[in-house]
Amino acid sequence: MEILRIAIAGSVGAGKTSFIRTISEIEAVDTDKRSTDEIALFKDKTTVALDFGLFTVVPNQLLYLYGTPGQPRFDFMWDILIRQVQACIVLVDAHRPEYLQYGTQLLDFVNQRVQIPILIGLTHMDCPSAAKPEDITSALGLQNATKKPPVIVVNPTQKASITEALKILISEIIKPSIL
Numbered sequence: 001m002e003i004l005r006i007a008i009a010g011s012v013g014a015g016k017t018s019f020i021r022t023i024s025e026i027e028a029v030d031t032d033k034r035s036t037d038e039i040a041l042f043k044d045k046t047t048v049a050l051d052f053g054l055f056t057v058v059p060n061q062l063l064y065l066y067g068t069p070g071q072p073r074f075d076f077m078w079d080i081l082i083r084q085v086q087a088c089i090v091l092v093d094a095h096r097p098e099y100l101q102y103g104t105q106l107l108d109f110v111n112q113r114v115q116i117p118i119l120i121g122l123t124h125m126d127c128p129s130a131a132k133p134e135d136i137t138s139a140l141g142l143q144n145a146t147k148k149p150p151v152i153v154v155n156p157t158q159k160a161s162i163t164e165a166l167k168i169l170i171s172e173i174i175k176p177s178i179l
């Protein structure tokens with residue numbers, strides 16, 4: 001049995017818990033607690049430790065999905081986790097431009113610690129105020145990047161959208177081994 005461990009990161013409300021809950025074959029473990037600070041203005045609950053879920057890609061290939069908390073004060077969790085995974089999905093909330101900088105910081109954070117495939121998933125693209133993908137790519141500083149990770153639209157509340165994202169990420173993981 002091959003197990004691939006994947007981290008799902010992103011700002012508060014980007015859709016990490018939803019992503020794992022929607023796709024997991026076991027009841028996803030979550031650690032959501034009632035929001036207290038400024039986050040309570042737009043979100044009842046927020047993840048304070050880790051989300052965990054499982055997904056079978058093919059009978060012999062299992063994904064372990066770990067969602068990190070989106071609040072910067074829990075960044076130490078992220079530091080531990082990133083060294084244990086084979087790939088990472090960074091969810092970027094397209095309708096909250098104030099969080100784009102957090103996306104850039106996350107990408108730097110990963111790239112400074114590990115060399116693993118990254119996929120950028122743009123969420124909330126169905127919201128009327130969502131930014132355009134090319135504007136987000138440029139705000140993330142990726143337009144001229146030599147190794148630009150795939151940037152796709154993903155809706156964490158829809159299974160088909162998540163499986164598509166996971167397919168693309170898995171192909172990024174296995175690419176180096178077939179070159």
Ligand SMILES: Nc1nc2c(ncn2[C@@H]2O[C@H](COP(=O)(O)OP(=O)(O)OP(=O)(O)O)[C@@H](O)[C@H]2O)c(=O)[nH]1
Pocket residue numbers: 010011012013014015016017018019043045046047048068069070071122123124125126127154155156157
């Ligand atoms: N319309 C829409 N709603 C979304 C999308 N992604 C997430 N949501 C909703 O956004 C809300 C927040 O999603 P969560 O999954 O809790 O976000 P999170 O990243 O786990 O947030 P924290 O744990 O607080 O960091 C939920 O109500 C989701 O259903 C999307 O692409 N479109």
Ligand SMILES: [Mg+2]
Pocket residue numbers: 016017018032046047051067069
């Ligand atoms: Mg969460």
